[in-house]
Amino acid sequence: MNIFLTLLSAALYVMVFQNLIFNGGYSLSEAIRMSAKPRQLFPMAIFITVFSTVLSTICVFIDTIPYVKNLNEVFHALIYVGVLLGLYILTMIIVIIYGKISPKTIRRIGIAAFNTLVLAMPLINFRSAFTPIEAIGAGLGAGLAYVIAVLLINLGLKRLDTNKSIPKCFKGTPAIFIYTALLSLAFTGISGTSIFI
């Protein structure tokens, strides 16, 4: 029960109270791009969740090695990038051996593995001194945060696309930026950050 609650609180933390995409700005480009393609939401979310959770978990265990613990932040970050590259290469080798996966899936894996949301997870875990259970929760929460972000931006895109009262120069990307800014403000409110001090 205790493990489940730890997992849940870590997931909720990165998903709602400190939504990594709206409060931190991680993977904003990918979230905005993917919100225009709702059919890609779940395939991408699955890959992002897998990569963020596995990377987060492996790195938290690596951090417990005494020699690694004493290294400075640059080398920690370097190790995390190395692990991410290793994970990607391993996935690709499996895909090549399996041989039945389509090029579209291979492309999805590339975008899901190398984005700021996934690489941010071990760095956040290191700074927040998360335990392995919390790291797994945070990894799962990152994937769910991505789902929430894409769904919310997609809802706005549908309305912005048909709204005729938007001035010409604000149509398209500018309106999407401003709408995403307002979502970000809402999540800043949920996180409890003081914004007028």
Add this chain to the structure above:
Amino acid sequence: MSDKTKTLKTIRNSAIIKNPLLFEAIGLCSVVALARSLKLALFLACVTMVQMVVCEVLSSLLLKNVKRYWRVALYVIFSVIVVFPIMYLTIRFFPNIAVNFGIFLPLMAVNSLIALHCERVAVKNDVKKSFIDAVSASLSYGVVAIILGFLRELLANGTIWNIELNLPIRLSVITTPFGGLLIIGFLAATLKAFVNVKYPEASPEKSFDLSEIRRSHRGSIQELMKEDFNPYGEGEDETFSVREYKKKIKKSKINLPKEANDEIESVETPLFVEEKERTYLDDFSEILSDLENQNTSENDGGDKQ
């Protein structure tokens, strides 16, 4: 068209009209999180420029024969070669900047801007073209970051380069991602208005395809996995290297007449395609297709009634 004009057109396209940040919404993470002051923005712009030039030149030199799914990982390795020494030196010599950058400096190793430009331009062109693209795209990215940093520092702290200006109002909210995105939104609208006035013939309508936004995100995973996936419009198949792809095209055009083959050969990669001038025939065919559509919809309506 002379080489100089072509180069200028390329710079205009990748730096102004299709600004990577304001038009294409690429590389938002670093800018939104880091360009909180003029000093940080300038640092970010410099790092991005060095990183982009190195990555694009190396990609253009070394990766033409590498399959795409390995190239993606190699872009990250090239970025690491640039970013991590900079990170090490920053922590050592500019600890204040390093503290402000936090975890975002290592995250620049997976900046989508780098991967996208390497993929779109560097692996398909020679070193010179890749270098020009890297400089123009990173300059335009850097200029936007600097403007954003300047405005955010001014509005949030009432300072410019840490010089106090004694402004009556301070909006600390501007340093959050909300403030960053809001200012980027207004900058994007300004750029769009400028492009509409200055280059009306080249003014693009939308940066990315919105035709699918109304489709449902639900469905079986197998079904969803079969959907086309090309969010950045990068083009060809994952499983080929650029050279293999060119060979494939050559094979497919063997039976064509010489003129047609020459024409195919002269077609350049997306960034360097010359814009065709619109003629009265284009307008005429558009009006005709509109009328046809109107007639079809009226007939359909009549049938239903």
